Amino acid sequence: MESGVRKENNPPFSSSSPQPQPPATNPAPLRKIIVVASIAAGVQFGWALQLSLLTPYVQLLGIPHTWAAFIWLCGPISGMVVQPTVGYYSDRSTSRFGRRRPFIAAGAGFVAIAVFLIGYAADIGHLSGDSLGKKAKPRAIAVFVVGFWILDVANNMLQGPCRAFLADLSGTDHRRTRIANAFYSFFMAVGNVLGYAAGSYTHLYKVFPFSRTKACDVYCANLKSCFFISIALLLMLTILALSYVRDKPWSPDGSAGDGGNGEENGEAEKSTPEPFLGEIVAAFKSLERPMRILLLVTCLNWVAWFPFLLFDTDWMGREVYGGDSSGSADQLKMYDHGVRAGALGLVLNSVVLGITSCGVEVLARGVGGVKRLWGIVNFILAICLAMTILITKMAESNRRYTAANGGTHLLPPPSGVKAGALTLFAVMGIPQAITYSIPFALASIFSNTSGAGQGLSLGVLNLSIVIPQMVVSVAAGPWDALFGGGNLPAFVVGAVAAAASGILALTMLPSPPPDIPSSKMQI
Numbered sequence: 001m002e003s004g005v006r007k008e009n010n011p012p013f014s015s016s017s018p019q020p021q022p023p024a025t026n027p028a029p030l031r032k033i034i035v036v037a038s039i040a041a042g043v044q045f046g047w048a049l050q051l052s053l054l055t056p057y058v059q060l061l062g063i064p065h066t067w068a069a070f071i072w073l074c075g076p077i078s079g080m081v082v083q084p085t086v087g088y089y090s091d092r093s094t095s096r097f098g099r100r101r102p103f104i105a106a107g108a109g110f111v112a113i114a115v116f117l118i119g120y121a122a123d124i125g126h127l128s129g130d131s132l133g134k135k136a137k138p139r140a141i142a143v144f145v146v147g148f149w150i151l152d153v154a155n156n157m158l159q160g161p162c163r164a165f166l167a168d169l170s171g172t173d174h175r176r177t178r179i180a181n182a183f184y185s186f187f188m189a190v191g192n193v194l195g196y197a198a199g200s201y202t203h204l205y206k207v208f209p210f211s212r213t214k215a216c217d218v219y220c221a222n223l224k225s226c227f228f229i230s231i232a233l234l235l236m237l238t239i240l241a242l243s244y245v246r247d248k249p250w251s252p253d254g255s256a257g258d259g260g261n262g263e264e265n266g267e268a269e270k271s272t273p274e275p276f277l278g279e280i281v282a283a284f285k286s287l288e289r290p291m292r293i294l295l296l297v298t299c300l301n302w303v304a305w306f307p308f309l310l311f312d313t314d315w316m317g318r319e320v321y322g323g324d325s326s327g328s329a330d331q332l333k334m335y336d337h338g339v340r341a342g343a344l345g346l347v348l349n350s351v352v353l354g355i356t357s358c359g360v361e362v363l364a365r366g367v368g369g370v371k372r373l374w375g376i377v378n379f380i381l382a383i384c385l386a387m388t389i390l391i392t393k394m395a396e397s398n399r400r401y402t403a404a405n406g407g408t409h410l411l412p413p414p415s416g417v418k419a420g421a422l423t424l425f426a427v428m429g430i431p432q433a434i435t436y437s438i439p440f441a442l443a444s445i446f447s448n449t450s451g452a453g454q455g456l457s458l459g460v461l462n463l464s465i466v467i468p469q470m471v472v473s474v475a476a477g478p479w480d481a482l483f484g485g486g487n488l489p490a491f492v493v494g495a496v497a498a499a500a501s502g503i504l505a506l507t508m509l510p511s512p513p514p515d516i517p518s519s520k521m522q523i
Contacts, residue, residue: 027176028169032245036169037183039104039162039241041191042234043155046115048195048350049230053223054118060220061122061144062136073473074152079466082156087455090161098247099455100165107158108238112231114154117147119224126215140215160462164454167444168247174512175361178370178441182360185436189354189429194233196347198226290446290510291460297374297504298439299464304381304498305435306472307490308388312425313342315487319392320421322399322410334410341418345425352429353436360437371509374438377431378502384428385495389488391420445512 027033086103093099117124125140126132166180198204205211205221208228212221308315316338317323323335356363364370400411412418440458447457476490 027171027173028245030176030179033166033169033176033180034183036162036165036241036245037180038187039108039158039234039237040184040187041194042108042230042237043111043159043162044188044191045195045198045233046111046151046191046227046230047155048192048346049199049223049226053199053226057220057223058144060217061125061140062134063141063144073470074149076466076469076473078149078152078156079462079469082153083160083462084456084459086157087160087164087457087459089455090164091455094249096249099249100161100168100247101242103161104158104165104238105242107154107156107161108234110150110154111158111234114147114151115227115231117143118151119227121147122215122220123213126213130215132215156462160458161455163440163444163458165245165247167447167454167458169245170444174441174445174514177444178364178437179361181437181441181444182357182433184440185360185433186354186357188436189350189357189433192350192353193347195226195230196343196350198229200343204229291443291457293504293509294439294442294446295461295464297501297509298461299468300497300501300504301378301381301435301439302465302468303472304378304385304494304501305432306469307476307487307494308385308428310472310476311487311490312346313339315388315392315491316342316345316421319388319486319488320395320413320417322395322413330409334412337412341422342425345422348422348426349429349432352426353433354429356430356433357437360433369511370438370442371505371511374434374509375502375505377434378498378505381428381431382495382498382502384424384431385491385498387424388491391417391424392486392488394420442509442512 090099090103093102095102097105121140121144122130122137124143125137128139130137130139163181163184166184167177170177170180202218202222204225205218208221208225211224211228212218216224317335318338321334321338321341322331323333323338324331327335360373364373367373367376395413395417398414398417400414401408402411403409439461443457443461444454447454472490479489479493482489
């Protein structure tokens with residue numbers, strides 16, 4: 001056990017400004033934690049729609065490839081800026097509605113606005129003067145880009161305070177903190193399944209017949225209809241959570257009823273508060289060992305994950321099915337079949353993700369602790385990424401063709417190869433469940449032990465996620481090109497990073513403080 005984690009004079013980071021104190025020792029009832037965690041289903045429903053439907057919609061609007069990189073960089077850029085900013089100010093919010101709830105409500109509202117702009121981009125562009133006969137629709141593209149950037153900013157505004165709210169509700173009960181993050185991961189899986197299912201139903205637009213217009217074809221109308229459901233689900237879950245679960249504003253004198261020590265806070269109040277940027281700089285300068293190692297392990301973990309998350313369906317279409325998105329009609333057809341098979345794999349992945357999320361506590365007890373569990377599943381991730389090489393080589397060695405209409409046509413891979421690829425997708429749901437829960441729980445526990453603000457702690461942790469995303473997004477293409485193209489070179493780097501992350505988690509990551517004995521969990 002690392003003694004540095006338990007000492008209150010060794011916080012994850014410190015500064016001279018008043019520090020928000022941890023919430024009350026007694027955690028909130030589990031039902032309230034579940035209600036707040038359910039917001040993740042609404043958020044992830046929208047993300048699943050983006051992954052499954054947005055790329056063809058981008059092509060429909062005629063967005064140039066040079067714009068595509070700019071658009072997709074919005075996520076990590078907004079994550080670097082928005083989450084630490086929102087986390088910092090939510091820690092210190094004195095609103096009568098509480099610290100987290102105003103930011104969660106604002107984030108959900110902006111998500112609704114952004115989704116409306118994205119769904120109606122073609123219609124707004126046409127009303128503004130875009131010609132239906134031209135491939136590129138500049139006004140629609142402008143509306144789409146604005147909506148997409150607002151969406152990423154709003155999601156970051158929503159998710160950071162939501163996780164911080166869960167940490168607040170868990171109090172100093174470390175087990176409850178892990179359970180809260182496991183439920184958040186579970187509801188992410190629920191949102192994924194619902195989103196992929198809605199995106200795969202091609203006649204959903206008939207439920208909203210007004211969605212089909214001159215500027216919006218059947219595919220566009222189906223996307224718009226899915227977005228209507230996404231908005232309704234997110235707003236319903238958010239309103240339910242924020243009306244049922246209360247949180248209290250921060251008070252520098254510790255009188256907000258959130259477990260703060262009045263004397264310690266009173267001393268802090270006498271200090272001169274630092275501005276936000278100064279607080280961030282001070283946070284990094286004074287990071288203690290538990291948070292430094294946690295950030296490093298998380299960073300390597302996401303270096304491993306992002307190549308697969310970005311190119312999983314492309315790998316199915318290109319390497320496993322032998323198709324090509326820019327090739328002949330036969331290659332394009334096979335590529336589409338592969339992408340559809342990859343979408344099925346993502347559904348299986350989400351189902352396993354949800355099941356595993358429900359058993360995180362049991363798995364942790366079985367292997368001897370959460371840090372050991374995280375290390376083990378990182379090795380599982382490394383093996384899975386390495387297995388993509390074997391599956392690719394098997395697909396290439398069993399490539400089949402048929403003669404028809406005076407030419408040869410590519411056939412799908414054998415059933416054994418397809419089953420192997422889909423099994424790989426499913427198994428990766430196990431380490432993904434741990435990735436979506438344990439790092440956030442550890443950040444909250446380390447922060448809670450020291451009295452640092454949950455919002456800023458989770459915002460800093462998010463930097464170790466978005467920076468790898470930016471690196472992988474920019475470097476994966478040139479790196480793959482060095483080895484003749486394809487997705488395998490990036491997957492190999494991911495396998496090495498996953499193994500390194502597992503080693504560091506097992507050998508260097510401090511164990512969290514022991515669970516505080518408590519009475520029977522309140523439901």
